[in-house]
Amino acid sequence: MSLDDLYRQVIMDHYQHPRNRGHLEDASVAVALHNPSCGDELLLELAVKDGRVQEARFTGRGCSISMASASMLTEAVRGKPVAEALKMAENFRQMLQGGPAPENLGDLASLQGVVKFPMRIKCALLAWDALEKGLSQAGEKACPARNEVQNEENDGRPGSK
Amino acid sequence: MTKDLPQAEILDPSKPASLSPADLLDVDKIRPDFPILGETIDGHRLVYLDNAATSQKPRIVLEALRRFYEHDNANVYRSVHTLAARATQAYEDARARAARFIGAARPEEIVFTRGTTEALNLVAAAYGRSVLRPGDEIATTVAEHHSNLVPWQQTAKATGARLVFLPLRADGQIDLDAARRLIGPRTRIVAVAHVSNVLGTVAPVAELAQLAHAQGAVLVVDGAQSVPHMPVDVRALGADFLAFSGHKMCGPTGIGVLYGRYELLEKMPPVLFGGEMIEVVELEDSTFKDPPYRFEGGTPNIAGAVGLAAAMDYLDGIGREAIHRHETALTAYALERLAQVPDLELYGPRQVPYGGSGGSESVDSPAPGGRPGANALKTGVLAFNLRGIHPHDLATVLDAEGVAVRAGHHCAQPLMRWLGVQSTARASLYLYNTPEDVDALAAALAKAKEYFRRVSG
Numbered sequence: 001m002s003l004d005d006l007y008r009q010v011i012m013d014h015y016q017h018p019r020n021r022g023h024l025e026d027a028s029v030a031v032a033l034h035n036p037s038c039g040d041e042l043l044l045e046l047a048v049k050d051g052r053v054q055e056a057r058f059t060g061r062g063c064s065i066s067m068a069s070a071s072m073l074t075e076a077v078r079g080k081p082v083a084e085a086l087k088m089a090e091n092f093r094q095m096l097q098g099g100p101a102p103e104n105l106g107d108l109a110s111l112q113g114v115v116k117f118p119m120r121i122k123c124a125l126l127a128w129d130a131l132e133k134g135l136s137q138a139g140e141k142a143c144p145a146r147n148e149v150q151n152e153e154n155d156g157r158p159g160s161k
Numbered sequence: 162m163t164k165d166l167p168q169a170e171i172l173d174p175s176k177p178a179s180l181s182p183a184d185l186l187d188v189d190k191i192r193p194d195f196p197i198l199g200e201t202i203d204g205h206r207l208v209y210l211d212n213a214a215t216s217q218k219p220r221i222v223l224e225a226l227r228r229f230y231e232h233d234n235a236n237v238y239r240s241v242h243t244l245a246a247r248a249t250q251a252y253e254d255a256r257a258r259a260a261r262f263i264g265a266a267r268p269e270e271i272v273f274t275r276g277t278t279e280a281l282n283l284v285a286a287a288y289g290r291s292v293l294r295p296g297d298e299i300a301t302t303v304a305e306h307h308s309n310l311v312p313w314q315q316t317a318k319a320t321g322a323r324l325v326f327l328p329l330r331a332d333g334q335i336d337l338d339a340a341r342r343l344i345g346p347r348t349r350i351v352a353v354a355h356v357s358n359v360l361g362t363v364a365p366v367a368e369l370a371q372l373a374h375a376q377g378a379v380l381v382v383d384g385a386q387s388v389p390h391m392p393v394d395v396r397a398l399g400a401d402f403l404a405f406s407g408h409k410m411c412g413p414t415g416i417g418v419l420y421g422r423y424e425l426l427e428k429m430p431p432v433l434f435g436g437e438m439i440e441v442v443e444l445e446d447s448t449f450k451d452p453p454y455r456f457e458g459g460t461p462n463i464a465g466a467v468g469l470a471a472a473m474d475y476l477d478g479i480g481r482e483a484i485h486r487h488e489t490a491l492t493a494y495a496l497e498r499l500a501q502v503p504d505l506e507l508y509g510p511r512q513v514p515y516g517g518s519g520g521s522e523s524v525d526s527p528a529p530g531g532r533p534g535a536n537a538l539k540t541g542v543l544a545f546n547l548r549g550i551h552p553h554d555l556a557t558v559l560d561a562e563g564v565a566v567r568a569g570h571h572c573a574q575p576l577m578r579w580l581g582v583q584s585t586a587r588a589s590l591y592l593y594n595t596p597e598d599v600d601a602l603a604a605a606l607a608k609a610k611e612y613f614r615r616v617s618g
């Protein structure tokens with residue numbers, strides 16, 4: 001049980017310089033989740049259009065693991081088809097249950113060390129719970145008559161690539 | 162014999178270590194009673210500082226459980242065989258033991274519950290719902306554990322009563338001047354924690370009892386963090402109800418107590434219906450036993466009660482005044498050590514003893530044995546944050562050093578809001594903790610700072 005397995009540099013980097021932190025003007029769904037045991041709070045906003053996650057942003061307060069995981073999530077799912085984002089969530093969950101780190105996870109693979117700290121797994125999953133909830137809500141909402149939402153281009157806010 | 166606290170020594174800032182060895186228990190003799198304290202955590206000696214969450218159990222309690230199951234186990238009341246008689250005797254002996262422990266007038270004032278939460282729910286549901294009318298008031302504070310707030314919220318909703326919050330002073334202590342104004346003719350129930358599970362403050366229970374009784378209201382005391390740590394006498398305090406948990410006082414989990422003055426218990430309808438709480442059951446209706454039995458529907462936690470009685474024997478064997486003195490001395494030392502940690506913010510009083518209620522700066526007489534409910538002492542519950550480190554991250558790093566603390570909102574979200582924080586770390590002491598444990602905490606905190614400085618690059 002080495003702390004360095006948990007607090008990897010890339011995790012601390014996301015914690016201190018969160019990507020996609022903020023709000024979306026054209027969010028299709030916003031999911032507020034809250035870890036009742038530790039008080040961590042997270043608001044995840046998703047812009048879902050044409051079956052794709054166009055953008056994801058988050059705000060909230062929490063520990064390094066929950067915030068880094070949220071930050072990484074917003075980068076990882078951006079531009080992904082909904083089905084692929086859900087698959088990613090599933091892979092991430094499996095990794096935290098002791099499964100291997102799938103290749104496509106990118107920075108998220110750095111959270112694999114959380115497996116050795118069972119009390120912290122919930123922290124890492126908070127944002128992913130929000131994602132799954134949000135995507136299922138977006139799926140329910142989606143209907144063909146829905147107004148076209150202007151697709152925002154890179155707005156130059158920190159973290160948007 | 163009540164020995165006076167070395168008050169001057171503790172308060173004298175020129176003395177570096179306020180530790181007064183005369184006040185400490187001989188912990189070397191106590192620690193071997195607790196097998197779990199021999200555990201190592203990742204190669205480190207276990208430094209268990211999460212006693213406000215649950216305490217560890219001495220061998221004598223573990224043995225009482227084992228002895229009960231190996232020799233006396235049967236269901237209570239139901240059968241006439243020898244074991245049933247022994248089990249019933251053991252269970253009722255435990256009730257009498259609990260009554261003695263808190264100075265109840267008679268054993269029938271003790272209702273066994275699963276713990277504090279269930280005990281407080283029982284008062285709120287059975288007493289609260291039967292006496293409260295629309296417009297009546299329940300006075301409580303923002304510092305309550307959720308288990309002494311949420312049941313009252315529900316009862317208020319069901320009855321049309323209103324919650325009134327007695328304000329806290331800056332140090333977290335109940336403002337008695339304000340309480341005098343707010344506890345009025347509409348107040349039917351005053352419900353407060355004797356000791357805060359976050360701030361360690363000791364509420365002025367005896368004074369609140371007077372205020373409540375003057376208005377014909379009852380005082381409900383959440384004793385989860387006081388009964389394990391200091392002498393508590395319900396009649397001296399004027400508590401009409403007192404709730405506490407076995408697992409925080411060296412006893413097993415799943416057993417706790419609701420004390421209620423007998424004439425109040427008699428007014429309360431049962432809330433859990435079924436076996437062993439009835440008198441006569443007809444097809445359409447039933448009559449119920451007298452208290453406390455009407456509140457103990459179903460097979461109770463018999464072994465748990467036996468274990469709790471053993472825990473009470475254990476604590477009294479050492480002496481609750483001695484335990485309180487030990488923890489007070491250790492708390493003073495811990496406050497001093499934590500004050501030396503840079504960037505550490507401590508919540509609640511920073512000294513023991515500290516200024517009494519009523520807004521004056523004077524220091525009340527600490528005499529822990531003489532006035533156990535007096536609002537002069539802070540107990541060994543220390544909530545804090547290290548600037549820039551989330552308490553969860555902090556607790557993980559402390560754990561890697563073998564130091565077990567709690568991090569979170571401590572089931573006190575309104576109090577977190579009052580403090581203006583989302584969560585805190587919390588170290589909490591008990592009779593088996595030592596100055597070395599406090600030193601280990603301080604050292605681990607320094608390490609944590611260093612660690613996060615390093616990994617944050």
Ligand SMILES: Cc1ncc(COP(=O)(O)O)c(C=O)c1O
Pocket residue numbers: 213214275276277278279306308309354356357358383385386406572
């Ligand atoms: C002040 C206070 N009240 C109530 C409780 C609830 O106790 P239990 O979980 O044993 O029911 C606790 C313990 O966490 C507490 O500290």
